[in-house]
Amino acid sequence: MKALGSPAGRQMLSEDREYVERILAGEPEAFEALVRKYNRVGGAIAFAIVGDFHLAEDVVQDAFIRAFRSLAALRDPDRFKFWFSELVRSRALDVLRQRRAHGTEELPEEFSLDTSKTSSVEEEQMRKELRQRILRAIGELPEEDRLVVVLKHMEGLSYKEIADIMNTSVGAVESRLFRARHALRKKLPTGQP
Amino acid sequence: MKEVPCSQVEQELWQYIDRELSAGDLAAISAHLRDCGRCRALYHEWSMEASQYRQAFLDSPFGERFVRKCMTRLGAEGVVGSPRKEEHAHLPRFPRIAALAALLLIVPAITAVVVLTVQPRPLGRFETKGLAVTVGSVDSAGKRSFAQGESWRGAFFAGSAFDVPAESKLQLRLDVPAIGKLSTLDVSGPATVVIDHEARRTDFRAWVSSGSVDAKVAKLDPRQSFVIDTPDASARVVGTAFGLQIRDDGTVLTVTEGSVRFEAAGGRGTVDPRDMSVRPESGAWIVRKGQAGPELLIEATGNADGGLNAGDGGKSAAVAAPGSAVAAPGFAVAAPGSAVAAPGSAVAAPGSTAENAQGAQATEPGTPPVHPDLDTSVQPSTEQEPPSSREDLDTPRGKENEEAPSDEEEG
Secondary structure (H helix, E strand, C coil): CCEEECCCCCCCCCHHHHHHHHHHCCCHHHHHHHHHHHHHHHHHHHHHHHCEHHHHHHHHHHHHHHHHHCHHHCCCHHHHHHHHHHHHHHHHHHHHHHHHHCCCCCCCCCCECCCCCCCCHHHHHHHHHHHHHHHHHHHCCCHHHHHHHHHHHCCCCCHHHHHHHHCCCHHHHHHHHHHHHHHHHHHCCCCCC | CCCCCHHHHHHHHHHHHCCCCCHHHHHHHHHHHHHCHHHHHHHHHHHHHHHHHHHCCCCCCCCHHHHHHHHHHHHHCCCCCCCCCCHHHHCCCCCHHHHHHHHHHHHHHHHHHHHHHHCCCCCEEEEEECCCEEECCCCCCCCCCCCCCCEEEEEECCCCEEEECCCCEEEEEEEEHHHCEEEEEEEECCEEEEECCCCECCEEEEEECCEEEEEECCCCCCCCEEEEECCCCEEEECCCEEEEEEECCEEEEEEEECCEEEEECCEEEEEECCCCEEEEEEECCEEECCCCCCEEEEECCCCCCCEEECCCCCCCCEEECCCCCCCCCCCEEEECCEEEECCCCCCCCCCCCHHHHHHCCCCCCCCCCCCCCCEEEECCCCCCCCCCCHHHCCCCCCHHHHHCCCHHHHC
């Protein structure tokens, strides 16, 4: 069998490292791959903290800009995911602080939905009511529990992936998730979680 | 199979729904749920909850739309290159009269769209075998469809979600009346299947969490699409037959008809079952003989890179990401309709040789967990003729079907 591609035994770079090195070598377009890969996780973290999709979008965009500008300071490009997650979290907390400083409530948009894309008034009303109830209940959870629920149900991450992002154990994620779901069940009417 | 008591099922039920148990434990709980009405009711209730929580985030702006928006902003701020030109920038300037004519066409079109969205139409029919259930208020009218039973059939809509436990199956039959053809999607559990809430018959998209998928896709117009997302990959199909097996270690793509062009973070290339070849354009991939048709493993927890070996005239070729090299413990070869587990062995597939297997190069494992985005574009097969009617499909049904929910019941 003929071997193609990279030679045997070659130490392959991780893809994140490759992206980072390409960007630092003058190929900024490679940044798009990182945006594509991590925007959802970043979005889940941001949404868990700010409780609003519009705000979360701004937070994640800001975090990507900051990530790009300080990419050279990233010592271990293999850890881009965790580094970026922390940038998102930090930016989201900044946004909350700014809103408090301006006298706005912590979750001014009631942990709200983006309802701008209505397909019909009746349909959207039904969907909105149910989802707002759920999102409001999620928004009332403690921050760590909220983050676990959002990473699980918005992003569909495994316990291990959530644990890596939160720098905790799989067992801790499991118990937080169990506790959070139990709390949500009590907050939401029977039959309508 | 080991038996588990109700107390253990209740204790592990969320792990079961979250697919966080081993295959053996999943199967044991599935067996218990079949026999225990009380636990089954609890499972249905909690599955419904999980589905509702997922749907609460359906309006998330993140994904490809966000990528475009973010890159535009990065470009506008001079951070990353220049913003992408919008599509309309390439359009010729219309004379005023042409613009007016276009407006006259657009207004009735918008009206038609509004009417259609007020009265949602099903995308096709579903049928389940085993414990699989439809869950949540998932149809586009916001109406919930929730079924309990051993076997069900009915209509599905954009936004429909299904929970398919271990040893259960779900078949979706997607009508494409404009071309008189039909696409089918068979999912074997354990899996969660969510039809994208913006899916249409000619622009279909579904998310499958785990399990295995066999798809037979009608040859579509190039502007139409059929996309299956998994946690590790996206398979974009124009007209072919293919399978996906979503495992803990990644997603295996198996193609039986049509050449597959794949793109992943670690490289891109083409898998062509007709000449049993894998042609790399960039990156590097491990290839080995499989059992039936080219196979591509996108590892969930490693890098999509490694050595690449072309097929040498055998019956099939396979591509695997590094870390698993050739046949890591527990490595399973996915083929449509069958799965061959070869734990700890080099290769256990007909048409393959130990030499072929050993020829694949392992690469460094142990990198952080990543989910490579894979865009797999499948070129239309020139040979394949998809079934032209529902009657062409084998759709076994259980006895309970007679009382299953119908289209009407589902709204």
